[in-house]
Amino acid sequence: MNESRITVAMPKGRIFDDACRLLRNAGFSLPDTFESTRKLILDLDDEPFRFILAKPVDVPTYVEYGAVDIGIAGKDVLLESGRDVYEMVDLGISKCHMAVAGLPQHRSSNPYLKIATKYPHIASDYYRKRGEQVDLIALNGSIELAPIVGLADAIVDIVSTGQTLRENGLVEFDRLMDISSRLIVNPVSYRLKKKAIDQIVEKMIRATEGNKVGMD
Ligand SMILES: Nc1ncnc2c1ncn2[C@@H]1O[C@H](COP(=O)(O)OP(=O)(O)OP(=O)(O)O)[C@@H](O)[C@H]1O
Numbered sequence: 001m002n003e004s005r006i007t008v009a010m011p012k013g014r015i016f017d018d019a020c021r022l023l024r025n026a027g028f029s030l031p032d033t034f035e036s037t038r039k040l041i042l043d044l045d046d047e048p049f050r051f052i053l054a055k056p057v058d059v060p061t062y063v064e065y066g067a068v069d070i071g072i073a074g075k076d077v078l079l080e081s082g083r084d085v086y087e088m089v090d091l092g093i094s095k096c097h098m099a100v101a102g103l104p105q106h107r108s109s110n111p112y113l114k115i116a117t118k119y120p121h122i123a124s125d126y127y128r129k130r131g132e133q134v135d136l137i138a139l140n141g142s143i144e145l146a147p148i149v150g151l152a153d154a155i156v157d158i159v160s161t162g163q164t165l166r167e168n169g170l171v172e173f174d175r176l177m178d179i180s181s182r183l184i185v186n187p188v189s190y191r192l193k194k195k196a197i198d199q200i201v202e203k204m205i206r207a208t209e210g211n212k213v214g215m216d
C-alpha cells in the first residue's frame with residue numbers, strides 16, 4: 001500500500017451519485033466528469049486520493065484484501081459478504097430495508113419453504129434464528145419473479161419504495177433490517193494511516209449529519 005495516498009473503492013450503480021454528493025459535501029473536490037467517465041481508476045488533481053469504481057458487491061472484497069484503504073458499501077452487501085473490515089460510518093444514503101415477501105395467501109405444498117434470494121447468508125441466518133428449515137434458491141436479480149412463476153414460496157430481498165412488490169402483486173410478510181450505505185476501512189490501513197483515515201471519517205460524519213439535517 002502506498003503510504004501517502006488513500007485509495008477508495010466506490011460502488012458503481014445506484015449508490016454512486018449519492019456517494020459522490022456526500023464526498024463533495026465533505027470537502028473532496030471530485031471533478032464534474034466523475035459521474036460520466038468510463039475510467040475505472042480516478043485520481044484527484046490536488047489531493048492524494050485515488051478512487052476505483054467497482055461493482056457494489058465487490059467493494060468489501062477490495063477493502064478486506066487491502067487493494068484499497070476505504071470503501072462505500074450497502075449494509076446488505078457487508079452482512080452478506082462477511083468480510084473482515086471496519087465499519088466506520090453509517091452514511092445514511094441509499095436507504096432501504098430487507099424483507100420477506102410473497103404472494104398473498106400463498107399456501108406451500110413443499111416440505112420445506114423454498115426461498116429465493118440474492119442474500120443466501122442473510123436469509124439462512126434469519127430462518128435459522130426462527131428455527132425454520134428452508135430450501136434457499138440463489139438468484140442474481142429480478143427476485144420478485146420467483147414466487148410468481150412458482151420457483152419459490154417467498155423471497156428475501158431489498159424493498160425501498162415498495163413499487164416492485166406492488167406492481168408484481170407481492171406483499172411483505174416480515175421486515176428483517178434497515179439498510180443504508182456504510183464507510184468501511186481495511187484494518188491494516190487503519191493502523192498504518194490512522195491519522196489520514198480519521199480525518200476522512202470526521203469529514204464524512206459531518207457531511208452525513210449535514211445530509212440528515214437537509215433531509216428532515
Ligand atoms: N431499490 C433500492 N433502493 C435504494 N437502495 C437500494 C435499492 N436496491 C439496492 N439498494 C442499495 O444499493 C446497493 C447497490 O445496489 P445496486 O442495485 O446499485 O447494485 P447491485 O444490486 O449490485 O446491482 P447490479 O447487479 O445491477 O450491479 C445495495 O447493496 C443496497 O444497499
Ligand SMILES: O=P(O)(O)OC[C@H]1O[C@H](OP(=O)(O)OP(=O)(O)O)[C@H](O)[C@@H]1O
Binds near residue numbers: 141144157159160
Ligand atoms: O421497493 P423498490 O423501490 O421497488 O426497490 C426494490 C427493488 O430494487 C432492487 O432491485 P434492482 O433494481 O437492484 O434490480 P435487480 O432485480 O436486478 O436486483 C431490489 O432487489 C428490488 O427488486
